[in-house]
């Protein structure tokens with residue numbers, strides 16, 4: 174399996190909670206950036222020749238900030254440089270407030286078959302507080318347009334544990350979104366990241382964070398409510414109708430190869446993980462000198478690969494199969510982790526049988542503490 178991730182690091186303005194690598198839109202910068210991306214694709218062309226791409230994810234930032242011509246330019250370049258499987262999953266992240274019917278049409282013509290729309294909440298006062306540029310109504314209009322144009326596979330991003338968000342608000346968000354019948358829902362608990370406006374507001378005591386018990390109650394409600402409406406949780410924060418699980422993310426969690434292009438993008442190719450430079454000037458300068466814009470790279474040892482396969486694999490509800498560890502790494506999982514398994518099983522954090530191990534619901538609620546048990 175091979176994936177392709179392309180990062181578009183521009184947004185209309187910065188949401189208060191967000192620490193993704195994104196910059197306020199500058200038209201000149203955007204043009205220079207797309208030219209650099211074109212060159213970066215050419216730098217990978219030979220390395221990837223002969224391999225087919227199974228999944229493409231254009232993420233951000235706000236990829237839907239690109240104009241129709243820019244979207245075409247991006248996909249023409251992808252097609253000129255890489256070979257894409259006929260049935261590849263091709264996703265583009267979209268923000269209400271930047272989407273138009275014509276952009277949606279161009280995306281469809283370019284082969285995009287999955288949209289991921291960031292909404293976060295259905296109440297306009299919450300959207301405003303966290304710095305979103307759109308209202309719920311704008312989102313709904315875009316969603317209906319996308320459906321009319323023929324997009325059948327649409328994800329909606331939501332967030333809970335937002336400042337001042339009551340449990341009833343979250344319940345309302347879920348109910349309203351389920352009525353729209355998307356194929357996929359991502360529901361993230363707010364992470365208060367340092368270096369964000371929200372973090373500063375929190376330090377100034379402008380709002381209180383939700384207590385842990387309510388956060389867990391909201392999480393449990395999400396899982397049960399979505400399950401009763403046909404959405405299966407297949408990863409800690411992701412829910413899908415059968416057959417609509419995000420293939421690109423599954424590829425990450427299964428430690429498959431993917432090329433990451435664009436400022437701050439990461440990739441994993443032939444046993445090496447890498448991260449691109451974040452700053453646009455530096456990223457572009459290196460590319461124009463004919464080199465890959467890699468800031469950091471590391472060839473993974475067998476130990477690294479085993480540990481990554483565990484903590485990424487355990488994110489998925491299906492968990493990890495012992496056979497895979499034996500075949501890939503000649504590693505007897507149950508023997509090597511006997512003590513950890515016993516301890517976690519007693520605490521009811523994992524569910525294990527002869528073939529596989531997965532997190533229990535309780536384990537999923539504190540997944541990070543389970544993962545560290547497997548890092549030696």
Ligand SMILES: C[S@@+](CC[C@H](N)C(=O)[O-])C[C@H]1O[C@@H](n2cnc3c(N)ncnc32)[C@H](O)[C@@H]1O
Pocket residue numbers: 190191192193232233234235266267268290291292293330331332361362363364365366
């Ligand atoms: C890569 S982001 C960008 C998506 C798109 N630009 C948007 O905002 O609509 C994907 C999703 O991550 C989630 N996210 C971003 N920052 C987060 C945070 N600090 N805590 C929890 N979830 C976050 C949001 O749901 C967001 O839609």
Ligand code: SF4
Pocket residue numbers: 183184186187188191192193195233234235268291
């Ligand atoms: S639009 Fe998305 S990427 Fe941009 S600042 Fe907001 S959450 Fe971050």
